[in-house]
Amino acid sequence: MEQGDKETILIVDDTQFMRKMLRDIFEKCGFEIVGEASNGKEAVELYGELSPDLTTMDISMPEMDGIEALKAIIKIDPEAQVLMVSAMGFQGKVLEAVKAGAKNFIVKPLDEQKVIDIVNRILKK
Amino acid sequence: MDDLKDIKRVIKAFALASQQVVSQMTKCEIEIGKAYEKKESSSSYDYSFIIGIAGGYEGSVTMSLKEDTAFFIASAMLGGKPIEKFDDLAESTIREISNTVVALAFTKLEDGGDSAVDITPPTFMKGDSPSSAALNTNRTFVTTLDTPKGVIEFNISLLKTGD
Numbered sequence: 001m002e003q004g005d006k007e008t009i010l011i012v013d014d015t016q017f018m019r020k021m022l023r024d025i026f027e028k029c030g031f032e033i034v035g036e037a038s039n040g041k042e043a044v045e046l047y048g049e050l051s052p053d054l055t056t057m058d059i060s061m062p063e064m065d066g067i068e069a070l071k072a073i074i075k076i077d078p079e080a081q082v083l084m085v086s087a088m089g090f091q092g093k094v095l096e097a098v099k100a101g102a103k104n105f106i107v108k109p110l111d112e113q114k115v116i117d118i119v120n121r122i123l124k125k
Numbered sequence: 126m127d128d129l130k131d132i133k134r135v136i137k138a139f140a141l142a143s144q145q146v147v148s149q150m151t152k153c154e155i156e157i158g159k160a161y162e163k164k165e166s167s168s169s170y171d172y173s174f175i176i177g178i179a180g181g182y183e184g185s186v187t188m189s190l191k192e193d194t195a196f197f198i199a200s201a202m203l204g205g206k207p208i209e210k211f212d213d214l215a216e217s218t219i220r221e222i223s224n225t226v227v228a229l230a231f232t233k234l235e236d237g238g239d240s241a242v243d244i245t246p247p248t249f250m251k252g253d254s255p256s257s258a259a260l261n262t263n264r265t266f267v268t269t270l271d272t273p274k275g276v277i278e279f280n281i282s283l284l285k286t287g288d
Contacts, residue, residue: 014246016213017214017218017220018217061246088232088244090241091235108221108225109145109146
């Protein structure tokens with residue numbers, strides 16, 4: 001894949017470890033990580049600046065949680081591709097995220113191959 | 126939690142969730158250890174992560190471990206990288222485990238018919254889990270994991286509010 005052809009991803013999670021884990025997975029597959037955010041407020045700001053092809057979003061975060069951030073991002077960009085990546089796999093949360101515009105929902109702990117398959121499906125690679 | 130059936134269900138959910146998460150994230154053999162009601166603090170841990178719970182259950186869950194155990198877990202999660210101090214990255218690996226265990230345990234309880242809960246991001250503190258009195262809850266139950274490098278203890282201080 002040539003420089004400039006890479007699809008871009010914004011990673012949002014309050015845990016440094018998760019951001020690193022997701023970065024490692026995505027970079028191995030040829031995606032470009034254009035930004036990282038550790039809370040929902042930062043995520044919305046960065047989304048506005050960077051317009052990534054895909055955003056991964058945790059739910060349980062300080063300052064602004066992932067569902068609120070998702071809603072704010074969808075308001076900026078109704079076509080935004082947001083993948084929820086969260087330990088909170090409660091039925092209600094999943095439904096709430098999908099209703100708010102998330103393209104899919106992955107429950108932690110992560111299965112690396114599942115993450116890749118879902119991201120490729122969202123980005124239709 | 127005063128109903129014995131509830132207590133057993135909650136302890137089982139946490140025991141299974143903690144084993145599943147820690148095994149999967151460290152790729153190590155992790156055994157479920159003891160479970161009991163905590164009467165007084167008898168052990169001394171180096172690090173604790175406290176998670177607040179609201180909704181169908183209210184209270185908190187605290188994960189505590191010694192430094193050696195934390196280094197072992199962090200190293201395993203970071204692909205065997207040697208860990209010599211509890212820096213931000215090491216702390217975040219343990220933080221992620223605490224959050225994932227608690228969320229998975231309550232997902233198991235929700236699958237069994239309990240109401241969903243809201244979970245706060247983990248708060249890190251050095252030392253042991255706060256006492257029940259400090260948390261203003263009635264009873265604290267403990268479930269533990271045996272790792273190759275020591276015990277991880279989960280202190281569960283909850284009141285059931287929802288059906």
